[in-house]
Amino acid sequence: MGAQKKRAAAAAAAARVSEDPDDLARQPLQAILLADSFTTKFRPITLERPKVLLPLVNVPMINYTLAWLEAAGVAEVFVFCCAHSKQVIDYLENSEWFSQPNFTVKTIESHNIISAGDALRLIYEQNVIHGDFVLISGDTVSNMSLTQALQEHKERKKKDNNAVMTMIIKKSKPSPITRQSRLGTDELFMAIDPNTKQLLYYEDKADHSKGTICLDKMLLAENPSISLHNDKQDCYIDICSPEVLSLFTDNFDYQHLRRHFVKGLLLDDIMGYKIFTHEIHSSYAARIDNYRSYDIVSKDIIQRWTYPYVPDVKFCGNRATKLERRGMYRALEIEQSRSAQVGSFTVIGYGTKIGSNSKISDSVIGEGCTIGSNVLIEGSYIWDNVIIEDGCELRHVIVCDGVIMKAGAVLKPGVVLSFKVVIGERFVVPAYSKVSLLQQPTVHDSDEELEYADNSSGTVEFSSIQGTADQSNGEMTSESSEAHKPKLGTGGVGYIWSICEGGQEEEWRHSVAPIPEDKLTELSEAMDDDQELVTQDRTALSTSGELISDSNASEGDDNEDSKDDSVYFEKEVEATFLRAVEENVKVDHVILEVNSLRLSYNMTSADCAGAVFYSMMKLAIKTPHSSAIGLLTLYPSPFSMVASNAYPIYLSGELQQNTANIITTWQKLLKSYLLEIDEEIEIILKFEEMCLESAKEFSPLFARILHILYDKDILQEDAILRWADEKEGADESDKVFVRQSEKFIQWLREASEEED
């Protein structure tokens, strides 16, 4: 399709619009409701029942959408049915939607449609849409008011004929760890012009591994200001001008509403069609895209964010339900044992029986269910007429209509049981598995484009299998057990679907179960690593901008910081000291420099004393070392062997002399940190540590150097005596040096006694 053709079509569309603009304004508002998601995310359930008829808090999803459309002032809705169209039409015909006075629902049926794009092309051919319309899929829950968005859309349309669509968005922060929204969809990046609210960029398949997105530089060049969001949620509610339908017809390769149509429009600068956004603040809108959003939206409904579309308000012939304390919704005629514990945020449907000692929390139970005793149900969605026998455990699962769970069966988190499955006694269904009476269709493709085709084949398959499924279940097993051994325990009926290749590790992202702890820690660790890489790489940081939070990056190092600091401090002091020795810096200046280091590293004066002493002793070793090497070469090999392994004993006299010299020269520096007796003890301890580890050369000289330090008035006798006392109770290995200087200490003690 060339640009020429597009332009011609657009011109035709424009002409049609401009013919009678006033007439358009008076048009009653129309809506297209796609009663098919054209994806396979809800399989295996959607093989037997269309997604829009799945109960969401005990009300089929499509009712939420229709009730909202009616309340929002839409006069005419075209429900487009594809997969299981008969079920959808039958349902609508029997519902009250067909008898509403100011609200008409018409169904459009087609079987060979495989995408939203095809559906819109078909609707265009039928020529039923005459003005602006709301495009929505039948799995959207909202309570927003359309008035403002619609008015904005119309005003923009008047000024600029190319403003064909207004997309409804809502603020919702994505999880920084999993890089997905709270609805379980991928993190969405949008670039919006903050002044005009024009949508400039839309990316829901960003490369999360790098944490970066790429923007066309023309985008930045052409627009004076851009705001880039990752905290907006696409509500999948669009207000469209009639041109949208013709655009779909012109571009027959547009299939997906977002991936093809929106992105196509954003990239195509020939026609200059524009998409705008409208953000809603106080009202609610969300689309159920996968099992996680099913869970999240259910909980939002129970928490009443969708008010008035909540279980205890009648909006579409739902059964009377009463809201009790702590968010408990109960329908009528519930038989509940006295000992059963029904926790908060739980919905229990009409005529359900609950046995003794059963615990139910954060769950939705459908109508006519029978729950035995000692059953544990947590965060689960149980649809109608389910039988759960005694002692079963269900955590974060979806259980469809007519399922039977025999006594003691356990469902691990994330399990989905499709219609009429039977789980055998004490059978444990592994986490994230999907169980259906229907066999898993063999997958020919892993290509996402063919998801659509896949879905329609599912319908055909369904109709062919339904015959058998409707027969007695026992017959089913006997037939199937030949090919497939019953995997669901004794008396179990159904097949556990194998998870498609590559999908296994991603399964937890979209399941009803909350993300397991270990996955979260794993992810956050991986993210920390990424961020370290990114922070090192300056350019990467600048491109990803605010998406990387600095606080997270530094958090990991926190524990090691204090340890590192003292090491760095010691090194710095040593470097300062050596420089002072080399350059003959005055002692006062060295004190000043060391003080500034002390402040910057937040150290005590004891640390300073230790560090200064450490560097002095290092210097003392260095000087004799040079001569030691010279000496070593002179001596015959057996000595050198000794020398390399152990300390050079033969040099002790020279080392002692060196040390004495250095101490004399720098005693003023050292003394300036020896304010109290504690610091002096610190020096002795430091010296001891050095003798044991870094400078073993000193160990034989320990007592003598101690004596030198005493002579030079660096150490007072109190300090030495206290050190000796402290060491009294220590291990034998720690006492080496106390022993060595025993005589000296003895002498000190006697001297002090004499003085007394």
Add this chain to the structure above:
Amino acid sequence: MPDTQALVMTFLTSLKNATARQTAELLRSVISQQRVPYTNQAGALIDAVKAVGEQLIAANPVELAVGNIVRRVLHIIREEDLSLTTAAIGELNLSAVSDDENDDDRDGNTTLSAAAVAAAARSTLRPPSLQTLLEDTPVSAAVPQTSSSGAADKSSRSRKLKHDVIEAVNELIQDIVTCHEQIAEQAVEHIHQNEVILTLGSSRTVSEFLFAAKEKKRSFRVFVAEGAPRYQGHLLAKELVARGLQTTLITDSAVFAMISRVNMVIVGAHAVMANGGVIAPVGMNLVALAAQKHAVPFVVLAGSHKLCPLYPHNPEVLLNELRSPSELLDFGEFSDCMDFGSGSGSPLLHVVNPAFDYVPPKLVSLFITDAGGHNPSYMYRLIADYYSADDLVVQRRAIAGN
């Protein structure tokens, strides 16, 4: 009656903003379109009204006024039937002789006479209400009128009943429409010169009441508590200022601080229960307690259609309406607090936004209805005047059974 059904459907869809008047008007059209059989006309009418009423009540149980009106209309039908049958008893023999037009009539006669006897028995069994005691004369005056119509044949009698009922319902509608004015007429008796009045939120009855006092040249000041989270007090303050009243707007939480300067608290109500308890916008209990603490009179204005014959059991929950948390906080800002995808999957943040408060009768000093001022302990008596005990029970079962 497909037409009525359509009407009911429209009504149900618009029930969000339904008022007592609309309910009464709807029921009037139900009655007027109902075909009345020869026999047991009142029963047929009652059944028809009940069927519609059940639907209405079930559609929004929290809107108690709808249920009240349904019961009032039922009561009206019973009253009218009673007044006709008391008249009929006198001429029972006469009509039994004159009616031999077709075979069915004999059956009709027996049932009619049975119904009449039962009704007469009921009327004697019925506890004498204050109103019937006082207004005995007009009823007896009405009886000769009906009997003076002489040998009324059945069709005219049935038309008569329907006509009377519709007339009475019209009166009821008129009462509802004028209740604000009737309450406001009493304003000068209660609001005195240089007083300080406190009110919470906004109520049409209260604003009319205050305007009426202002028009009678009373000078007083009004403190308006804003009524979070819907802040209808802001609107009221605007209206009061437009009428030239000295107004002070305060937050709900400042009520206790200001109450010592207040001479009288005047508030509106969502419903008045049979025990004299009041269901009122949230925050009202706080105001009532503050008023009690400082011995400030707490006056509730309510039209008689807000008198509900039910007793409040568990009023904080069952008679309440929990609204969307979005009135309190922005979903986007708090979306990370409601990430159920991690942790145990159960939400840690729960936002509760009740629409109503229950004020127990002991905190209410005075009710002002269109029939005058009453004590909370007198409410059950007033209710006995407006509702018949049969409807009370039936409707309750209807609520429970639906």
